[in-house]
Amino acid sequence: MSDTSWLRSSPALTPVSDGLLGSLDPLLREWLPRQRWFAGKGRPVTGFGLVSATELLPGDGRIGTPGMLHLLLDVHQPDQRPECYQLVLGTRALLPPPLAPALIGHAVGGPLDGLTVYDALYDPRLAAVLLERLRSPGQAGGLRFAKEASCDIPGGLTPRLSTAEQSNTSVIYGDTFILKLFRRVAPGPNPDLELSLALGRAGSRRVAAPAAWFEAVGAYEEPATLGVLQRYLPGSTDAWALALRSVDEAGDFAPDAWGLGQATAEVHLALAAAMPRAVLRRPQIAVLAAAMAERLDAAALAVPALRPFRTQLRTAFHDLAELGDRGTVLAAQRIHGDLHLGQALRTPAQGWVLIDFEGEPARPLAERRRPAPPVQDVAGMLRSFDYAARHRDPASLTAAAWADRCRAAFCDGYAAASGSDPREEPVVIRAFETDKAVYEVLYEARHRPGWLPIPMSAVQRLASPSG
Known part of the structure; x- marks a missing residue:
């Protein structure tokens, strides 16, 4: 994507868009920050830009017929580039009691004047x-x-x-x-x-x-x-829930972890056959390692607990860059991009199924679409086993042993299906695990401080000479 590809052409608007933002602005400023999917929490909304408006179902509030309006809105916040959000709004004269949780507010002025505005996805009709x-x-x-x-x-x-x-x-x-x-x-x-x-x-x-x-x-x-x-996959259960149950009941999750490794390898093989592949040489590996180091420095500035480990953690990225310096190349392809236990379902008909291939939503779309080493997905799942094991007690030796068994079984299953054992790339996998743990530290410090000891335990392990 070029530097100017984000620029918009003329938006496709409908007659209902005239004066629309004026009536919705005060309602959305209050409603948007309360939504689980809104990424700009903690910063005030300073304004909106209408990207597109499409009337999917004309309604007449005077006779009780609901309307449906699709919007793309640029949301403006201080010191941030505007982000575009998708909204699907319903309109009615009065909102039936079952739809009360969907309420956004009551429009004053504009084309929706006097109507109740709500999240249309709550409305079965x-x-x-x-x-x-x-x-x-x-x-x-x-x-x-x-x-x-x-x-x-x-x-x-x-x-x-x-x-x-x-x-x-x-x-x-x-x-x-x-x-x-x-x-x-x-x-x-x-x-x-x-x-x-x-x-x-x-x-x-x-x-x-x-x-x-x-x-x-x-x-x-x-x-x-x-x-x-x-x-839809009825009767499925996500791997995160199954893993937590295994930890709580002191069960053996290793067979499931083996199957997850097999499924991940099969997905990687299919993507390598169906999508473009690439080779990362010295310049690309250097850029990859430098980006990891920059994320570490930024996280250490924000989370004081990370600072004592920064020097040792940087060795993981230094060693990755050295691979390129020695002439090593890394195979790259399209991957899942955000693989963890919550992104896998055990289904009655298909066995393990991977879901949510959009990658890490916080990263730019162009970055998420680039080929990357498959070990990145492996590292994400290995970190997820650690999370499941330590969700009750980050310091538990029993939990650590459970995680170690699952990590080994996952790699065994991956190797059996792909013919390539990710443990044979220790430098690469340590770099990606370290990068993921640093991300987790920053996330938990901002959103779930009570969970911060979980990634910090990984930081201590990854910072030790044995890694």
């Missing part, structure tokens, strides 16, 4: 409209809907909002499909669609294949992915 749009590909204003030709999407599926906390919002339709809407929007294909589509078309059983999707057109120089409709 309006959520069903999105499914109907996806069933019938085409364009509506600044939105374009598409579907896989081989996929049949039945009508009349009952929608319900997913209660899972996440950086996006999901609606489940019957027990057949789940629609994920990306709240933070950037130009270009979202990796969650791009990679899961490639895996589905390759016949991988380790993915919930997409059935349909929609995107914004005309708002940017290239389309921006807004939502993906995928197969």
